[in-house]
Amino acid sequence: MTSYKELLMQREALEQQINEARRNELANAVSQVRALVAEYGLTARDIFPTSKFLSGGRIPGARASRGTKVAPKYREPATGQTWTGRGKAPKWIQNEDRAKFAI
Template identity: 75%
Template sequence: MTTSYKELLKQREALEQQINEARRRELTSAIAQVRDLVAEYGLTQQDVFPAGRAGRVAAAGGVKVAPKYRDPVTGQTWTGRGKAPKWIQNEDREKFAI
């Protein structure tokens, strides 16, 4: 016996509801366990989520680098990172150094 498309969709919807309910229950339990541990050991947010590695990654993403090369004709600059612009490709970079 084959199951129709509409029946399968109803089954999927019922399963998704069960999945969401199970997730909600388990999250509630997990959060309670975490809160108990935090209270028991007197942990702070810094203890649990140190700024170390995550902070460096976020900070490094927005750091600007000073340009190393300038095109004397247009005044465009390049940091020396990434793909070289056309004005410096196949040229001696020393003559463009800032």
């Protein structure tokens, strides 16, 4: 039976091997990407088309953060109030045909 200390030493050795393997694979991946970029003359905008990513914003495919502004889809003619169609519907559009309020 292996002792606790021996298992800890094995784990440390495995973690070192894992880190080394990851470094090697990342280096190979970066090398392949650079070769493809050079071969096809790609730019960062070709690979990451969202301008937010290029300006240091979100990562492509990540969820948008809360509070993102959305254009309104509905307007109440009497008051000019608007609603995006997200969240709980305001009272002026509840139980009404939404098509007549569409912007």
